[in-house]
Amino acid sequence: MESNEKKLTPISQLGEFGLIKRIAAGFRHRQPSTLLGIGDDAAIIATDGSYKLWSMDLLVENIHFDLVYTPLRHLGYKSVIVNLSDICAMNGHPQQIMMGLALSSRFTVEAIDEFYAGVEQACRHYAVDLVGGDTTSSQQGIFISVSVLGEVAKGGAVGRGGARVGDLICTTGDLGGAYMWLQILEREKSVYADVPDLKPELEQYAHILARLLKPEARQDIITLFESMEAVPTAMMDISDGLSSELFHICEASGCGAIIYEDQLPLHSETRSTAAEFSIAPAICALNGGEDYELLFTISEKEYEKIDGLKDITIIGEITKAASGIKIETDSGQQFDLKAQGWNALQ
Amino acid sequence: MESNEKKLTPISQLGEFGLIKRIAAGFRHRQPSTLLGIGDDAAIIATDGSYKLWSMDLLVENIHFDLVYTPLRHLGYKSVIVNLSDICAMNGHPQQIMMGLALSSRFTVEAIDEFYAGVEQACRHYAVDLVGGDTTSSQQGIFISVSVLGEVAKGGAVGRGGARVGDLICTTGDLGGAYMWLQILEREKSVYADVPDLKPELEQYAHILARLLKPEARQDIITLFESMEAVPTAMMDISDGLSSELFHICEASGCGAIIYEDQLPLHSETRSTAAEFSIAPAICALNGGEDYELLFTISEKEYEKIDGLKDITIIGEITKAASGIKIETDSGQQFDLKAQGWNALQ
Numbered sequence: 200m201e202s203n204e205k206k207l208t209p210i211s212q213l214g215e216f217g218l219i220k221r222i223a224a225g226f227r228h229r230q231p232s233t234l235l236g237i238g239d240d241a242a243i244i245a246t247d248g249s250y251k252l253w254s255m256d257l258l259v260e261n262i263h264f265d266l267v268y269t270p271l272r273h274l275g276y277k278s279v280i281v282n283l284s285d286i287c288a289m290n291g292h293p294q295q296i297m298m299g300l301a302l303s304s305r306f307t308v309e310a311i312d313e314f315y316a317g318v319e320q321a322c323r324h325y326a327v328d329l330v331g332g333d334t335t336s337s338q339q340g341i342f343i344s345v346s347v348l349g350e351v352a353k354g355g356a357v358g359r360g361g362a363r364v365g366d367l368i369c370t371t372g373d374l375g376g377a378y379m380w381l382q383i384l385e386r387e388k389s390v391y392a393d394v395p396d397l398k399p400e401l402e403q404y405a406h407i408l409a410r411l412l413k414p415e416a417r418q419d420i421i422t423l424f425e426s427m428e429a430v431p432t433a434m435m436d437i438s439d440g441l442s443s444e445l446f447h448i449c450e451a452s453g454c455g456a457i458i459y460e461d462q463l464p465l466h467s468e469t470r471s472t473a474a475e476f477s478i479a480p481a482i483c484a485l486n487g488g489e490d491y492e493l494l495f496t497i498s499e500k501e502y503e504k505i506d507g508l509k510d511i512t513i514i515g516e517i518t519k520a521a522s523g524i525k526i527e528t529d530s531g532q533q534f535d536l537k538a539q540g541w542n543a544l545q
Numbered sequence: 546m547e548s549n550e551k552k553l554t555p556i557s558q559l560g561e562f563g564l565i566k567r568i569a570a571g572f573r574h575r576q577p578s579t580l581l582g583i584g585d586d587a588a589i590i591a592t593d594g595s596y597k598l599w600s601m602d603l604l605v606e607n608i609h610f611d612l613v614y615t616p617l618r619h620l621g622y623k624s625v626i627v628n629l630s631d632i633c634a635m636n637g638h639p640q641q642i643m644m645g646l647a648l649s650s651r652f653t654v655e656a657i658d659e660f661y662a663g664v665e666q667a668c669r670h671y672a673v674d675l676v677g678g679d680t681t682s683s684q685q686g687i688f689i690s691v692s693v694l695g696e697v698a699k700g701g702a703v704g705r706g707g708a709r710v711g712d713l714i715c716t717t718g719d720l721g722g723a724y725m726w727l728q729i730l731e732r733e734k735s736v737y738a739d740v741p742d743l744k745p746e747l748e749q750y751a752h753i754l755a756r757l758l759k760p761e762a763r764q765d766i767i768t769l770f771e772s773m774e775a776v777p778t779a780m781m782d783i784s785d786g787l788s789s790e791l792f793h794i795c796e797a798s799g800c801g802a803i804i805y806e807d808q809l810p811l812h813s814e815t816r817s818t819a820a821e822f823s824i825a826p827a828i829c830a831l832n833g834g835e836d837y838e839l840l841f842t843i844s845e846k847e848y849e850k851i852d853g854l855k856d857i858t859i860i861g862e863i864t865k866a867a868s869g870i871k872i873e874t875d876s877g878q879q880f881d882l883k884a885q886g887w888n889a890l891q
Contacts, residue, residue: 208654218657218680225658225665226675230640232696233674242676244641244694248593255643255692257679262647294576295590297601299645299690301608308554311564312571319571326575330588333603333690334564342683344645344690346601348590350578 238451239358240288240435241349250356252293252349254285260340268384271310273412275317278343281438283325283416284491286349288436290357290421293325298332299344306341325418355430362433362452362496368515369505371417371492373464374441375480376410378487379472384411406468414491420510429504431495440488445524446538448496455522458485458515458536461529485526485536584797585704586634586781587695596702598639598695600631606686614730617656619758621663624689627784629671629762630837632695634782636703636767639671644678645690652687671764701776708779708798708842714861715777715851717763717838719810720787721826722756724833725818730757752814760837766856775850777841786834791870792884794842801868804831804861804882807875831872831882 213221223237234250235243241254258264258278266274279296286293298318302311311334322329327347417436424430433452435444441463449456463484465473473480496517497505505511518525524536559567569583580596581589587600604610604624612620625642632639644664648657657680668675673693763782770776779798781790787809795802809830811819819826842863843851851857864871870882 206655210648210650210652210654210657213654215680218654221654222657222661222675222680225661226668228674228676229669229672230674233641233676236674236676237678242641242643244597244676246592246594246597251590251592251597251694253641253643253676253692253694255645255678255690257645257647257681257688257690259647259681259683259688261684262682295579295588295599297588297599297692299601299603301603301605301688302556304556306556308556308559308564308567309552311556311568315568315571322572323575328574328576328579328582329568329572330574330579330582330590330599332583332601334561334568335603335605336608337605337686337688338607339685340683342603342605342647342688342690344601344603344679344688344692346599346643346690346692348597348599348694 235356235358240285241291243289243356249350249352252286252289252291252351252356253346254282255344255346256281256285258343260342265388266341267388269412271313272317275314276321276413278345279318279321279327280414280416280491282345282347283321283327283418284436284438286347287416287418287421288434288493289351290355290424290431290434291349291351292418292421293327293347293349293416295328295330295348296322297346298329300332301335301337301342303337303339325416357431357434357495359433359435359448359451362448362454362517363498364454364517364519365499366432366496366517367499367502367505367513368445368456368458368494368496368517369511369513370437370441370464370494371420371510372490373466373469374437374490374492375469375473375483375487376407376466377414377489378483379469379476380407380411382476383472406466407472410490414489416491417493420493427504429497429501431497434493434495437490437492437494438488440486441494442485442536443488443538444494445536448494449520449524452517453520455518455520455524456515457518457522457525457527457533459527462512462514464512464514481526581702581704586631587637589635589702595696595698598632598635598637598697598702599693600628601690601692602627602631604689606688611734612687613734615758617659618663621660622667622759624691625664625667625673626760626762626837628691628693629667629673629764630782630784632693633762633764633767634780634839635697636701636770636777636780637695637697638764638767639673639693639695639762641674641676641694642668643692644675646678647681647683647688649683649685671762703777703780703841705779705781705794705797708794708800708863709844710800710863710865711845712778712842712863713845713848713851713859714791714802714804714840714842714863715857715859716783716787716810716840717766717856718836719812719815720783720836720838721815721819721829721833722753722812723760723835724829725815725822726753726757728822729818752812753818756836760835762837763839766839773850775843775847777843780839780841783836783838783840784834786832787840788831788882789834789884790840791882794840795866795870798863799866801864801866802861802870803864803868803879804872806872808858808860810858810860827872
């Protein structure tokens with residue numbers, strides 16, 4: 200589309216986040232109701248009462264999922280969850296979704312029914328309404344676009360930029376499970392390719408299987424925050440990986456961080472599978488994405504509220520920007536953390 | 546994805562609207578703020594003040610556009626417009642958009658810049674804010690997903706179901722131009738394929754070229770309605786074709802319609818190009834989509850307000866359902882209208 204005289208830059212040279220910044224730089228806001236635009240988990244739109252949170256995610260076949268080991272019902276469920284998770288990550292509650300689906304003629308009405316059965320299951324579970332969307336053809340592959348609207352109290356949204364030195368760094372649930380399951384799937388892919396009716400039967404991996412195939416949005420944690428009147432200073436959902444998300448928070452907040460390896464929450468199955476693949480368990484937790492847990496920072500004054508909660512783990516502390524972003528290993532050594540999150544554009 | 550024992554139905558058997566009904570039937574609403582869901586140009590979401598209108602559209606390469614004759618800047622512009630048009634079609638004003646873009650590695654950063662230059666131009670022209678989205682890879686082709694949020698006064702949204710017997714049927718602008726330009730492009734496609742720098746130079750077709758390449762959302766008409774305190778009884782934007790949209794209004798409103806061929810607003814270029822292709826001009830207006838004009842019905846009591854306005858044409862009248870949906874030709878004969886709108890799933 201470009202003449203040969205112009206400089207042409209491959210997208211991979213910028214990467215996803217470089218591209219987002221480049222796009223955002225070309226736009227300015229004109230609507231008074233636009234409180235927050237590009238650059239966080241969701242946009243914030245003012246209304247007379249509480250604020251609206253709004254987000255969109257694309258899921259592209261063979262980029263974000265492989266139908267060889269993703270049943271369509273699970274794909275429908277997960278497509279909704281990854282969006283709901285973005286609203287939770289802003290400290291809000293999802294309320295409505297739109298579903299855009301482009302698919303080739305190889306898919307039948309029954310296949311679409313399966314996909315939407317998963318969408319409906321997620322909608323029912325989270326009391327979220329499907330209120331529209333678009334269904335159309337593609338020449339090849341499935342493209343899914345979900346947009347979600349949610350609600351948050353006026354002034355109650357939690358972005359990425361509020362972390363302060365001394366804040367506790369916490370995550371919900373356990374990490375790295377989805378990543379380990381993906382390793383198993385890649386190993387077993389050749390087997391699955393020969394099985395027409397796709398029902399993975401790897402019972403010993405039940406927990407990590409569910410992490411990838413049927414993730415959940417941590418709306419329960421948002422409700423928990425409300426009930427104990429605790430408000431995080433910064434928050435994101437872990438879609439690309441803990442390291443990558445931590446870098447985003449530190450960049451937006453202008454701070455550093457230290458993470459303690461021995462505090463990283465890992466499920467026993469994740470540990471054993473990591474051993475099976477000779478991968479350090481911490482690597483799964485740091486670099487594995489798609490767990491859709493919440494990473495948040497919270498004032499140390501809230502320590503009493505957070506400490507000992509079953510589903511929340513304190514994994515580190517916010518430090519000065521000059522200290523960098525570090526991990527302290529079990530042996531007490533400190534290393535620079537690398538943001539090796541998954542990047543759809545590399 | 547299905548076992549061979551189950552009945553498998555090709556999507557084309559249901560068509561787009563059959564599929565939408567099938568999907569909608571599987572969902573129910575649980576959120577009090579969901580006032581209108583699937584089945585109109587936009588969903589209606591209650592807030593404490595005015596209502597939010599929300600819509601989403603997908604644009605898929607080689608289904609909705611052909612890059613051989615669609616410059617990326619125009620594609621960006623149009624991607625926004627088709628969404629803004631949905632908000633106008635509900636009698637509202639668009640305020641924010643989200644842009645989802647999946648594209649293959651053959652596209653460069655400079656190509657994306659071109660696309661977003663068009664997006665920015667549309668945002669600037671309509672004072673709409675780009676507040677988020679998603680940019681990712683595809684294995685093949687460009688997939689565009691745009692979602693739009695708009696605002697309408699509480700109770701001021703105009704859906705498809707309010708047309709009543711005796712209402713005037715009106716359209717804005719002129720119809721069939723985009724369709725005729727598409728005919729030219731298809732004819733000239735082999736020529737363009739050989740030209741590396743794509744700048745169509747068919748000056749004599751300037752008007753209809755703009756209809757397809759650079760459509761506009763009729764926000765001016767919504768502002769006009771407000772200024773003259775006129776509220777349509779039903780409204781849609783003409784994306785699939787006048788006939789198709791009229792069928793939707795009649796179905797949703799439980800009524801029939803009569804359209805007068807000699808009242809259909811056609812531009813002189815559309816007429817001359819139709820003659821060139823030996824197509825009856827009325828066919829272009831009835832079956833050609835992508836004009837993004839508004840089709841609306843309005844009480845005959847508002848005749849004085851509407852009559853003689855430069856950009857609004859009264860083309861017919863709402864009748865009883867039993868009378869069917871008819872067109873009266875120049876010679877006074879009446880025929881049943883066919884809903885031959887464009888269908889992305891056929």
